[in-house]
Each structure stands twice: as C-alpha cells, then as structure tokens.
Amino acid sequence: DIQMTQSPSFLSASVGDRVTINCKASQNINKYLDWYQQKHGEAPKLLIYNTNNLQTGIPSRFSGSGSGTDYTLTISSLQPEDVATYFCLQHSSRYTFGAGTKLELK
C-alpha cells in the first residue's frame, strides 16, 4: 500500500501570508494526487485534482505542484475563509489520504 506523509500537521499563519502544505508518497504516484479542504462540520471539498488542476469555482490563490513522490499545495495569499483542515489524496493505487493539516489564523 502507498503511504502518504503530510506536513505540517498544524499551521498558523497571518492573512496575506503564502502558505505551503506538503505531501510525500512512499513511492512514485505519477501526479495522481488531489487536495481537499474541510471546514468544521462540513464534508470535504475538492480543491485540486491530478496535482495541479484547479477545480471549478476554487479561487486562483490555490495551486498545486509536484511530481514523483513530493507534492505541494500553495495558498498564495491566505484569506480568513481558508481556515480549515487540508488533506491530500493519492489515487495512483487504490486511495490513501494524508493525515491532514489544520490551518489557523495567527
């Protein structure tokens, strides 16, 4: 099974900051990686699929990059509504979620 190591687990940042969240796969996942945002009490929301494809309706301040085993979600300018937990998901072989990154405002 493919393991996903997500970091950091917790992140505190200020409005306007550039924020990066990382996921490392235990083997090459060939860019088969999605990013999800989950706000408290809500179902997860798809942000980015296949590493760098922005889902319709998602603000352009969100972007994804990576290849091989290493992937990054970037928020270019943090907004208050971005407070949430973020998860990566590999779908190269079955599915494995990262453990999540809880993002809070400083």
Next chain:
Amino acid sequence: EVQLVESGGGLVQPGRSLKLSCVASGFTFSNYGMNWIRQAPGKGLEWVAYISSGSSYIYYAETVKGRFTISRDNAKNTLYLQMTSLRSEDTALYYCARPLYYYSSYGFAYWGQGTLVTVSS
C-alpha cells in the same frame, strides 16, 4: 444539482451488522463509479470502498476487506455499504462520494452529508 444523501447509520453493538444507503440525484448515477469514505470523530479521512459504474470492479481498504460489501442498484440510483462484524474502530461518519468525471476514478467532487455509525456496547 448533484445530491448524495446517506442514511442507515446509528448505534450498533460490536459484532453486529448495519447497512448504509446513499441515494443519488441530479446526474446519471449508472455512469459513475462510486466510493465510501469514512472519518472517525476528530480524525482524518479514510477511503473504504469503490465500485465501478456497472459493478464489475470492486475494491476495499484492507481494514474492512472481508467484513464490508459495497453494492449498487442503478435502477434505484442507490449505493450501499453492508457492514458486518463491526468493531469499535469502525465508528465514524460515513460519506459517499462521486468523482468529478464519469470516466475518472479520481477527484471526489461531490460528497453527501454523511451518516454516523457508532459501534459500542
């Protein structure tokens, strides 16, 4: 509008069974593979099972293989998860989720609100 509505959750004793349902609307259900994903209270997300559009391909997480059965009734636009030999670690909010495109197995763009399963004596 795409809608997924789960039901069937509840309090169940360890070792017993429970069957979850997910009724889909707003799209051609029979064209899409579907998934069950769960989230233990205060924890992360765990993919549970996948079924292809015509039920030809079915996959399970190792943690539920042999105990859970995913199925679907395309005539009723309904996805199911039959859970047996339930354990305390199966306690979670269970979501059904649909991929972005009919031809893809990725990008869970649509989620239900979830149904809570609590396994406790």
